[in-house]
Structures are given as C-alpha cells and as structure tokens.
Amino acid sequence: MLSYQHIYHAGNFADVHKHSALCLVLEHLTQKPKPFAYIDTHAGRGFYDLQSSEAQKTDEAKGGIWGVDQDTAPAEVRRYFENIASCNPKGGRRFYPGSPKVALLNSREQDRVILIEKHPQEFQALSENFEREPRAILHRRDALEGLVALVPPDERRGMVLIDPSYEIKSEYADIANAVEKAYHRWPTGMYMIWYPLLPVAGHQRLLKALKQSGITRILISEIALHAPQGLSGMYGSGIALINPPWQLEQGLARLGQWIVNSLSDASERRARVEWLVPEAKKEGDRERNQG
Numbered sequence: 001m002l003s004y005q006h007i008y009h010a011g012n013f014a015d016v017h018k019h020s021a022l023c024l025v026l027e028h029l030t031q032k033p034k035p036f037a038y039i040d041t042h043a044g045r046g047f048y049d050l051q052s053s054e055a056q057k058t059d060e061a062k063g064g065i066w067g068v069d070q071d072t073a074p075a076e077v078r079r080y081f082e083n084i085a086s087c088n089p090k091g092g093r094r095f096y097p098g099s100p101k102v103a104l105l106n107s108r109e110q111d112r113v114i115l116i117e118k119h120p121q122e123f124q125a126l127s128e129n130f131e132r133e134p135r136a137i138l139h140r141r142d143a144l145e146g147l148v149a150l151v152p153p154d155e156r157r158g159m160v161l162i163d164p165s166y167e168i169k170s171e172y173a174d175i176a177n178a179v180e181k182a183y184h185r186w187p188t189g190m191y192m193i194w195y196p197l198l199p200v201a202g203h204q205r206l207l208k209a210l211k212q213s214g215i216t217r218i219l220i221s222e223i224a225l226h227a228p229q230g231l232s233g234m235y236g237s238g239i240a241l242i243n244p245p246w247q248l249e250q251g252l253a254r255l256g257q258w259i260v261n262s263l264s265d266a267s268e269r270r271a272r273v274e275w276l277v278p279e280a281k282k283e284g285d286r287e288r289n290q291g
C-alpha cells in the first residue's frame, strides 16, 4: 500500500528545483499556438497549505520556497514566482502549487492537463482541488501503466512529468523501462523525470538504464546542497529531460546555481547541467523534436 504523501515535503528544495524547471519547459510549449498535452504520472493532490499541521511537522519549506530570495533570482525563475504569487493573493508564500497546478497556470484553453494519481486519499484531494477546472482530466490508475497507455496524445505535442515517491526499490528500473516503452510510442514527446540524490545513489540505476536504452537527447540537471551524509537523507535533486527545448541548458544552469547559492553555504554545494546522451547530430533531428 502506498504511504507517501507529498504534503509532508511540499515546497522543499527539490520542489523549487522541479517546479521552476517545469515552468521553463511549459513556457517553451506555450510559445506556439498549437495545443499540447501535459501528462503528470504522479500528480499528488496538486495544491498545498504549507501551514497545515502535516507540512509543519517536517518544516521542509523553510529549506525550500520559504528560504529562497526572489531579489537575487535569475530571469528563468520569474514565471515560477508569478505562479506562487497567484496562489497567494494576500501575499506571502503560504499556499504552494504542486505540479498539476503549475501545469494549469502555464497552459492555455486549447491545452489538456492529464493527471494520474493512485493513492485514494490523494486522488480524492486532487479531485476536490480541480473539480471546477474543465481542462484537468483525472485518472485514478497506476502511473506507469497509464503513461504507456496514454501516449501519444492526440495533440502529438507536449510533455510528461514523472515524479515518483521512490518508495519501492525497483522503481528506478521500472521507470526507465516504462519511459523506454512510452518513447517508442511517442519519440517526439518531452519527458521530465525527477529523482532524489541520496547516499545510496539509486538514481544511478535509472540514469544507466536510460543511457543504455538508445534514447537520444537526454539532459541532466542536478543540484546538491551539501555532500552526502550518513546512509540516508536527501542531499540533492535531479531531473532527466528527454527532448528538452532548444538551449534550455543555459536557463537550467542559472536556475540551479541560484537555488544552491540561496539555500546552502556548504563548500560542497553544487549545480550541474550536462548531457547524459547528447544532441542527435543528424540535420533535421532538432526540428523533429518538438520545434
């Protein structure tokens, strides 16, 4: 049975990394009038009160959205802060948009936002949060089964966010396997896969499998607030992006550096952006990849 609930972690440094990068990708997708589909395989409840008793139990927002300084933020984070402001009309940063809300705020009438969630309580909360939102299409089903079944979307344009809770050890390999299947059905889709940096380094299994899959154009963005300590505890956040928008790496690099500089003074803090599998060399490949 699933036990993870994102309310205990909402607004932490990994959310700042993931959601600000998500805003950048969505910003790119809205530059053309053609409709797109956004598929969120692990949606969670979509909207969070950071002053709820659950969120306060861990207080992770203090080392995340409550700790970052907007005044020093690069232009790449502007949209993300606009999203936070629109969720807090009275000011402050009490209410925090999860990925479904970020997708709804950064898409248009012609776009579809497909949200998959399996946890009964989370699905109920997700339904209540978006019951008045006609563009949100909700599925209570398994993430990876849903991913393979739902691609390619009719729009043939768009992205998938894969943001698991990694409660099960085999998830790293299962995700790579499902992404490979989905990619074969929809090779021009963008896929954004979030993973934690933990001392046990399970994410290496995911990255190795992606690298061996034959998929090209996989960009990695990682931030680490400090060096790994002990046997557990998330010290960093990573994103693997398949078919990223053209020249996204510069924006991701500025965004990552700003997050680590804002939230850590450890000498081992770092932000890196690099290609896990580089750009395809053939002429015309870039055009085929979303354009």
Ligand SMILES: C[S@@+](CC[C@H](N)C(=O)[O-])C[C@H]1O[C@@H](n2cnc3c(N)ncnc32)[C@H](O)[C@@H]1O
Pocket (backbone or CB within 6 Å): 002, 004, 005, 006, 041, 042, 043, 044, 045, 046, 097, 098, 099, 100, 116, 117, 118, 119, 122, 141, 142, 143, 144, 163, 164, 165
């Ligand atoms: C990290 S949270 C998602 C947070 C969300 N993407 C966001 O950014 O706001 C992971 C979610 O995946 C859900 N989940 C875990 N295993 C799942 C599965 N096999 N199928 C669908 N949802 C699952 C959990 O219930 C949890 O809500």
